[in-house]
Amino acid sequence: MQKASIFLGFVPWIVFSVVAGPSTWEWAALAALVCSLVLAVPDWRRSRSISILDAAALVFFAVLLVLSVTLDRAALQPIEDRAQLLSSVVIAVVALGSLAVGRPFTEFYAKKEAPREVWGTPTFKQINRVLTGLWGVVFVINALCDVAVGYWGASPDVFNWVIPIVAIVVAVKITSWYPAHVRARVQAEHGTHGTHGAHEAPAQSA
Template identity: 40%
Template sequence: MRGLLGFSPWILYAIIATSDEWRWGAITGLVIALVLVLVDRRSGRAWDEMVIESSAAVFFACLTVLSLVDPHSFLTPYGPALVNVWLAGTAWGSLAIRKPFTLGIARTMAPKEVWETPVFYRINVVITTAWAIAFTVAAVSLTFVLAAAPHATAVVISIKALSFVVPAVFTARYPKVVQARARRTAAASPSPSTGTDK
């Protein structure tokens, strides 16, 4: 799914960054995010299709500066949690301004005639909410885990993986559930009379 490519800076950061080498993770995330934004803009993609990529560019620019200026910051061990705090803020913020971040992505994969329908908007509100919840739960979980057991690598990786996999699966399935429900409702509704009785 094209939309998931926007998460590649975050995923690569998670793979590369460690408590000692978060600088390289931050720099890699920044470079990948900037490349994605540049390529997408040159191919004519609108800004609302690149919310996650743009958010990544800002986040990793800030994190790169912090990791270079203060490589031993007290925030260093909490890098994985910070990622999810930022992503949660991005998702909840997009909902707060009534522009769910998945909306622009979904428009690239749906026919234009459905873009302005209430159902299309509602589906994206639900999907964006699922991502926001996943990021929030991951942020809280990672904060507690990293504070209590900073070297619990397997647990941290599991939480990070689930925070992407669970909402990604939901994103793929939820529109199909809505469509199936609409078909059942349409099939159960009585057809309008076409007779000529007076």
């Protein structure tokens, strides 16, 4: 899968995380919902399916918007105070949940690049399990950073920016390297004749 393809799936969550604040989370939710629609509609028109990230974003941000117009200010206060934490927890649960049920979310993006005949191969499955687990850990780290800032008074600059950005950069580097590493290992073990699945699986990931 291409880096841009999977990274686009994170855009609504990134937009919400950057924009959301005590007085701006409703606008952040609206902007994120619009981004989700922009990403999901073309996929739906093309294949009648959308990624689990897009589906979760559509539901999560739509629910936030509904709550923002139906609840009073007092009831909304917990959401205002913890909007970023909520989004981090949701995306972490979605990523790790997709792994737990055997449908790693990265497969959606990988299938755009790989031919159908390799979708069921062990190499294809392994690559996507590892990548989904990797990004799930990144999302958990982001959620823990939000907890550190919101509940423990940790430095927002370090825990809202430095650590999450470093974690994402490391994940991007690993997802660029790992599929090629697996392909090379399979080639070394079985020779080029037996590596069709590894070759066609996403050589460029996330």
